Amino acid sequence: MTEPSPRPATSGGGTQPEEADRLRVMLRSPGYLKTLVFCALIGIPVSFAAFWFLVALHELEHLMWADLPQALDWDTPPWWWPLPLLLVAGIVVGLVVTHLPGAGGHIPAAGLQPGGATARALPGVILAAVASLPLGATLGPEAPLIAFGGGLALLFKDLAHAPATPGTAALVGAAGAASALAAIFGNPLVAGVLLMEVAGVGGPQLFAVMLPALLSSGVGSLVFTGFGNWTGLSTGGLSLKLRAPFPHLDTGDVVWSVLMAVAIGAAVHLVLVGGRRVAAFVPTRPVAHTAVCALAAGACAAVYALVTDRSPADVASSGQATLTGLAADPHAWGVGALIAVLLCKGAAYALCLGSLRGGPIFPALFLGGAVGVLLAPLPGLGVVPGLAAGMAAAAASALRLPISSMVLVVLMLGSAAMSPVVILAAIVAFVTAELLPPGRAVPPVGKPAGSVPTHAADRS
Numbered sequence: 001m002t003e004p005s006p007r008p009a010t011s012g013g014g015t016q017p018e019e020a021d022r023l024r025v026m027l028r029s030p031g032y033l034k035t036l037v038f039c040a041l042i043g044i045p046v047s048f049a050a051f052w053f054l055v056a057l058h059e060l061e062h063l064m065w066a067d068l069p070q071a072l073d074w075d076t077p078p079w080w081w082p083l084p085l086l087l088v089a090g091i092v093v094g095l096v097v098t099h100l101p102g103a104g105g106h107i108p109a110a111g112l113q114p115g116g117a118t119a120r121a122l123p124g125v126i127l128a129a130v131a132s133l134p135l136g137a138t139l140g141p142e143a144p145l146i147a148f149g150g151g152l153a154l155l156f157k158d159l160a161h162a163p164a165t166p167g168t169a170a171l172v173g174a175a176g177a178a179s180a181l182a183a184i185f186g187n188p189l190v191a192g193v194l195l196m197e198v199a200g201v202g203g204p205q206l207f208a209v210m211l212p213a214l215l216s217s218g219v220g221s222l223v224f225t226g227f228g229n230w231t232g233l234s235t236g237g238l239s240l241k242l243r244a245p246f247p248h249l250d251t252g253d254v255v256w257s258v259l260m261a262v263a264i265g266a267a268v269h270l271v272l273v274g275g276r277r278v279a280a281f282v283p284t285r286p287v288a289h290t291a292v293c294a295l296a297a298g299a300c301a302a303v304y305a306l307v308t309d310r311s312p313a314d315v316a317s318s319g320q321a322t323l324t325g326l327a328a329d330p331h332a333w334g335v336g337a338l339i340a341v342l343l344c345k346g347a348a349y350a351l352c353l354g355s356l357r358g359g360p361i362f363p364a365l366f367l368g369g370a371v372g373v374l375l376a377p378l379p380g381l382g383v384v385p386g387l388a389a390g391m392a393a394a395a396a397s398a399l400r401l402p403i404s405s406m407v408l409v410v411l412m413l414g415s416a417a418m419s420p421v422v423i424l425a426a427i428v429a430f431v432t433a434e435l436l437p438p439g440r441a442v443p444p445v446g447k448p449a450g451s452v453p454t455h456a457a458d459r460s
Contacts, residue, residue, distance in 0.1 A: 252380015
């Protein structure tokens with residue numbers, strides 16, 4: 001696309017901004033309009049496939065952590081339950097990394113990455129996610145969904161013989177990822193905003209990514225809603241049902257939210273640095289070291305169950321369902337249980353970030369929410385402000401995406417009443433984490449899946 005010459009202004013002297021001219025030319029380009037229509041159409045099959053992919057993960061997790069223990073006459077999984085499951089997960093992921101293209105998807109310790117998805121990587125992404133998430137990885141499904149949706153969109157593009165240019169491939173991949181992500185967040189706006197912020201572009205490039213991503217995520221959300229209603233199946237989407245009323249914010253809420261954000265930003269950053277160290281340890285012997293790290297994460301869950309007499313699934317899971325339960329009934333958790341889950345889940349999170357496959361969002365949200373509930377009895381703070389500020393701070397420091405974190409937490413709460421503390425906590429935690437030393441880079445591992453241009457750098 002050639003850069004246009006500045007056009008005369010319609011009023012006054014001078015010229016219109018060059019960025020506005022470039023945007024106008026892009027929107028009038030037949031190639032871009034065709035890509036936009038194609039992204040809307042491709043959102044239908046991609047979201048359909050992503051729906052069943054998420055349903056499969058959700059049902060497998062329920063089978064492993066609820067149905068199977070109950071069939072063996074246990075109300076909850078015994079303390080040792082995560083050990084064999086996560087050992088199997090580590091072995092399978094290690095084999096996927098060493099034998100399949102794409103290494104099973106992005107290493108979670110490197111952060112969310114919208115680029116690099118290819119059709120050749122799809123088998124590895126699916127196998128690694130199925131091995132990691134239902135078997136107890138302390139990770140969420142969002143990163144496999146990005147790779148799954150983007151790779152599937154590019155596969156459909158190739159099958160449809162659509163024009164193959166680097167720009168088209170990037171837009172179609174982003175649209176596919178947004179369409180798949182719309183389900184897990186329960187709102188297409190979060191998926192679109194998250195991918196735009198991860199891409200890190202502005203001006204016409206921002207609109208180029210934004211329009212197909214929002215369009216495809218909106219189509220995907222409609223498909224998810226329809227299939228969820230027709231089938232009665234759940235994808236495990238996240239929405240908090242708070243029983244406590246939303247209070248009026250006061251000075252104490254603001255002050256404590258800022259102090260919490262500094263502490264949470266530093267703590268989550270240390271967890272991410274630990275995950276990067278694990279990621280540097282794994283490549284020397286991928287199968288053995290992945291299995292060791294996964295088993296160690298299982299040991300964290302087992303220790304938690306022994307100490308608290310609660311289910312090891314509180315630690316050995318994404319935290320999606322546990323966070324919903326925590327928000328609905330925070331008084332069911334004692335101080336000791338909250339401290340234990342923070343320590344054990346934080347350690348398991350770091351181990352899984354560097355070894356297994358999944359996303360960093362949901363464990364971070366749970367850890368931040370648990371800190372908020374733990375500190376809620378402080379003078380001038382309450383459960384709802386503490387929960388909101390804790391989740392926003394943890395998400396922003398884990399993702400390095402403050403805007404997406406704010407939007408996600410506000411939509412999860414279902415109200416804008418806590419927006420001031422959410423914004424403050426996200427910004428303070430983001431700045432805190434950014435000012436700390438980043439730690440070592442995450443090394444590449446496994447076989448490359450092919451070259452697809454990406455404009456996203458490591459964001460965490």
